[in-house]
Amino acid sequence: MNKRTISIIQELCIPEKSVSISELAGQFGVSQRTIRNDLNTINDILNENGIGELKLKSGGQIARDASFEKIRSFVSEGDFYDYKLSKEERVRIASVLLVTSSEYTTMSAIADTLFVSRATVINDLEEVKACVREGGLEVLSHPSRGLRVQGPESDKRVFLLKSADTGQDTAWQELVNGQIHVPEETGAVLQKIVTEQEHIHKCFLTDDSFQKVLLYLEIMINRNQQGEYIEVRRKNVSSKHPMAQDILKLISQYCHIHTTEDEVQFLSELLSMARYTRQKSSEKNAVKLQFITRQFIWQISEEMGVNLNGDYDFFENLSAHLESVYSAASPGYPDNPIIEEVLKENREVAAAVRKKLPILQQYTGQPIEEIELGYITVHVCAALERKKNKEIAFHVIVACHAGIGTSQLLLERLKKHFNFQIVDIISVHEAKNLEPQKADFIISTVPLADCRLDYVIVSPLLNDEDYIRVGNKIDNLRNSRNLPVRAEEHEITxxxxxxxxxxxxxxxxxxxxxxxxxxxxxxxxxxxHQNTEVETEAEPPYLHELLPPDHIVLDVECRDWREAVRRSGEILLDMGYIEARYIDAMIANIEENGPYIVLSPGFAVPHEGVEQGSIRVGMSLIRLSTPVPFGAEELDPVEFVCCLSAVDHKTHLRAFFNLVNLLRDENFKRCLRESSTPAEAAGIIEKFEYETAE
Known part of the structure; x- marks a missing residue:
C-alpha cells in the first residue's frame, strides 16, 4: 500500500464524483498502466474483506460497489509503520542509503530507517548488491564497520538521479528523495540560475529536462557538501560547456560550495544529452533536417488520411526534436512513462510513424531508436489532438502555482490550440472553494487538494505530452452522457x-x-481587456516578404541542375545575402545527400547549413525556360528553383512552412507558371500565402 493508492481510495469514496483511469493518471502524473496496477491492489483489499470489486466501464470510467466506502476501515494514512514495503522497494531504498553515504553504514541503521528487522536487511543484501552493481558500483563489507559503496562519483550520481526520477508518489520514494533534495530556498535559487542561463545562452530546456537538471544539481550540492567530487574526466569541450560553466559559477557563489573543472565537464555532458524546445544552433544540418521533417509530415498525413501540414507547431516541435536527436547522444535518463502508454493506445499512429521512418533515415543514414519512435509518435498524436479539439468549447479554469506571468503563458498556449472558454484564472489554494458547476474541468500545473472539480495536470510550457493529457480529458467529457450543450460554441477573443x-x-x-x-x-x-501584444522575439518574416519582385527572375535558360542552383544563388550573392562559397556548398550538398531539396513536382529549394557562407536570411526564385532534371525521379523535371539563405535554424521557418503548404496547391504553381513579370509573380505569392494562412 502506498500514498498514491490511499489517495485514489479517498477519491473513489466521494459518491457523486465520476473518476476515470486517465483522470487519475493525469492527477498523479503517472501512466494509466500504473493506475491499473493500483486498482488491482485496491481490488485485492476489497476481495480480502468481502467488498465488491471495482469495475471498468467504457471510456475508462471506474465503477464502484455501493459498499465501497467500507474500505476506509481497512486502510489508514500515517508514517512508515502503515506502509508495507515490498522487497523491491526495500532494496531500492537500501541501495540509495548506501550510495548517498560517504561513510560505512551498518545493517542495523538501514533496518531502523526502513522499520524492519536486521534479519530482513540481511536477507535482502544480495539483491541490494545486485541493484548497486547495475549502476556500475560495488558494495564493500567490513566485519565491524558495515557496508560502503565503491565506484566513480559520476556513476553514483547517475544512480541517484535514476532512483529519484521515477515519476512515483510513494512512501519509499519520499524517503529516497529525502536523501537527495536540498532545502526549498536552495531549490528556488537553482531554478532561478538555470532559467537565467537558458535565456543568456539561448538554449531552452524542455520541462522534463529542466526538472532533471535541477534534480542533478541538488544531488551535486549534497555530494559536494559531503566532500565528494566528480573524478577526473577526459576533456571534451561541447557546445554546452560555457552554459555549464556559468551555472556552476553562480551555484558556487550563492550555495557556498566549491566546484572543479571536472564538475563543469560532467554537467556539460548532461546538458548535451538533455532535450530542448529551442536552442541556438551551430549545426550545419539543422536546415536540412527541417526539409526532411516537412517531407515526413507530408507523408504521415497521406498515410493516415489526416492533413497535418497546416500545424506549424507540429513542424517546429518535431524538427527541433530531431535536431536534438541527431546533434547529441541519447539522453541517459529514465523513459518518460507516458511514451509506452501512448504507443499502446495509438497503435495505428505508431504503425504509420514506423512505416515512414525511412524518410528520416534516408538522409541521416542513422537508425531511429525504439524510444525515438515513441517520442515521434507523441508529436504526431499531439498534432492530431490539436486538430480534433480546436472545435471544442468546454469551459475551463486555469490554476497555476507560479504567478500571473506563468499563468498568462499557459493561458495563451491553451487558447492557441484549443477552443476553450477560459472561465477564470486562479491560484492553486482557491481550487478547494470552487463549486462543481463553475466549469467543466480545471487545467492545473500542480495537484489540487480537496478540489471538487475534475482537473488535469500540465506543465506551464504545455508540451506534447500535455496536449495528449488534455485531449484525453476532452475525450472523456465528449464520451460522457453529460456533454455540455455549449460544446459547439466558439469564443470570440x-x-x-x-x-x-x-x-x-x-x-x-x-x-x-x-x-x-x-x-x-x-x-x-x-x-x-486582453493582451494582444506580439511575441517578444522578432516576428519571423512571411514568404512574400522574402520574395519581393527584385528577388525573382523569370525564364532563365540553364543546361543542368548545377547551373540552375548557381543562377538562383547568384541573385542573393549580388545582393549581399550570401558569400560565393555558399553556392558551391549548395551544389556539394546535393551531390552528397541527393535531391531531397526537391519538395514538390517541379519545385526545388536548394540551401546549405547556417555556417556555410550565409549572411542574411533571404530567398530568391527563378523560373526556368526549360525544366531540368535533378535526379528526383517522379518529381522531375524541375521548373522553379527557390534558393534559401538561412542564418539560424528558426528565422526562416514560417516562410519555408508557408511555401511547402503552397506547393500542395497546383493552382498556385499554375499561376506562377503563367505570370509574365516578377512583380506579378510576387503578387501571386502574397495572395496565395494570405489565402492559405490559418
Missing part, C-alpha cells in the same frame, strides 16, 4: 479577431498595414 483581420488589412493596404494593425491591436485589446 481579441487575438482570434486580429488573426482574421490581419490578412485582409495586409492585402488591402499593404504599405499602411504595419501602422494600421498596431492601432487596431491597441483598440481591440482595450475592448476585450
Amino acid at each position: 481579441a487575438r482570434g479577431l486580429l488573426e482574421k483581420l490581419d490578412p485582409v488589412i495586409r492585402e488591402t493596404v499593404p504599405e499602411a498595414a504595419p501602422e494600421l494593425l498596431q492601432k487596431i491591436r491597441k483598440v481591440v485589446g482595450e475592448y476585450f
Whole structure:
C-alpha cells in the first residue's frame, strides 16, 4: 500500500464524483498502466474483506460497489509503520542509503530507517548488491564497520538521479528523495540560475529536462557538501560547456560550495544529452533536417488520411526534436512513462510513424531508436489532438502555482490550440472553494487538494505530452452522457479577431498595414481587456516578404541542375545575402545527400547549413525556360528553383512552412507558371500565402 493508492481510495469514496483511469493518471502524473496496477491492489483489499470489486466501464470510467466506502476501515494514512514495503522497494531504498553515504553504514541503521528487522536487511543484501552493481558500483563489507559503496562519483550520481526520477508518489520514494533534495530556498535559487542561463545562452530546456537538471544539481550540492567530487574526466569541450560553466559559477557563489573543472565537464555532458524546445544552433544540418521533417509530415498525413501540414507547431516541435536527436547522444535518463502508454493506445499512429521512418533515415543514414519512435509518435498524436479539439468549447479554469506571468503563458498556449472558454484564472489554494458547476474541468500545473472539480495536470510550457493529457480529458467529457450543450460554441477573443483581420488589412493596404494593425491591436485589446501584444522575439518574416519582385527572375535558360542552383544563388550573392562559397556548398550538398531539396513536382529549394557562407536570411526564385532534371525521379523535371539563405535554424521557418503548404496547391504553381513579370509573380505569392494562412 502506498500514498498514491490511499489517495485514489479517498477519491473513489466521494459518491457523486465520476473518476476515470486517465483522470487519475493525469492527477498523479503517472501512466494509466500504473493506475491499473493500483486498482488491482485496491481490488485485492476489497476481495480480502468481502467488498465488491471495482469495475471498468467504457471510456475508462471506474465503477464502484455501493459498499465501497467500507474500505476506509481497512486502510489508514500515517508514517512508515502503515506502509508495507515490498522487497523491491526495500532494496531500492537500501541501495540509495548506501550510495548517498560517504561513510560505512551498518545493517542495523538501514533496518531502523526502513522499520524492519536486521534479519530482513540481511536477507535482502544480495539483491541490494545486485541493484548497486547495475549502476556500475560495488558494495564493500567490513566485519565491524558495515557496508560502503565503491565506484566513480559520476556513476553514483547517475544512480541517484535514476532512483529519484521515477515519476512515483510513494512512501519509499519520499524517503529516497529525502536523501537527495536540498532545502526549498536552495531549490528556488537553482531554478532561478538555470532559467537565467537558458535565456543568456539561448538554449531552452524542455520541462522534463529542466526538472532533471535541477534534480542533478541538488544531488551535486549534497555530494559536494559531503566532500565528494566528480573524478577526473577526459576533456571534451561541447557546445554546452560555457552554459555549464556559468551555472556552476553562480551555484558556487550563492550555495557556498566549491566546484572543479571536472564538475563543469560532467554537467556539460548532461546538458548535451538533455532535450530542448529551442536552442541556438551551430549545426550545419539543422536546415536540412527541417526539409526532411516537412517531407515526413507530408507523408504521415497521406498515410493516415489526416492533413497535418497546416500545424506549424507540429513542424517546429518535431524538427527541433530531431535536431536534438541527431546533434547529441541519447539522453541517459529514465523513459518518460507516458511514451509506452501512448504507443499502446495509438497503435495505428505508431504503425504509420514506423512505416515512414525511412524518410528520416534516408538522409541521416542513422537508425531511429525504439524510444525515438515513441517520442515521434507523441508529436504526431499531439498534432492530431490539436486538430480534433480546436472545435471544442468546454469551459475551463486555469490554476497555476507560479504567478500571473506563468499563468498568462499557459493561458495563451491553451487558447492557441484549443477552443476553450477560459472561465477564470486562479491560484492553486482557491481550487478547494470552487463549486462543481463553475466549469467543466480545471487545467492545473500542480495537484489540487480537496478540489471538487475534475482537473488535469500540465506543465506551464504545455508540451506534447500535455496536449495528449488534455485531449484525453476532452475525450472523456465528449464520451460522457453529460456533454455540455455549449460544446459547439466558439469564443470570440481579441487575438482570434486580429488573426482574421490581419490578412485582409495586409492585402488591402499593404504599405499602411504595419501602422494600421498596431492601432487596431491597441483598440481591440482595450475592448476585450486582453493582451494582444506580439511575441517578444522578432516576428519571423512571411514568404512574400522574402520574395519581393527584385528577388525573382523569370525564364532563365540553364543546361543542368548545377547551373540552375548557381543562377538562383547568384541573385542573393549580388545582393549581399550570401558569400560565393555558399553556392558551391549548395551544389556539394546535393551531390552528397541527393535531391531531397526537391519538395514538390517541379519545385526545388536548394540551401546549405547556417555556417556555410550565409549572411542574411533571404530567398530568391527563378523560373526556368526549360525544366531540368535533378535526379528526383517522379518529381522531375524541375521548373522553379527557390534558393534559401538561412542564418539560424528558426528565422526562416514560417516562410519555408508557408511555401511547402503552397506547393500542395497546383493552382498556385499554375499561376506562377503563367505570370509574365516578377512583380506579378510576387503578387501571386502574397495572395496565395494570405489565402492559405490559418
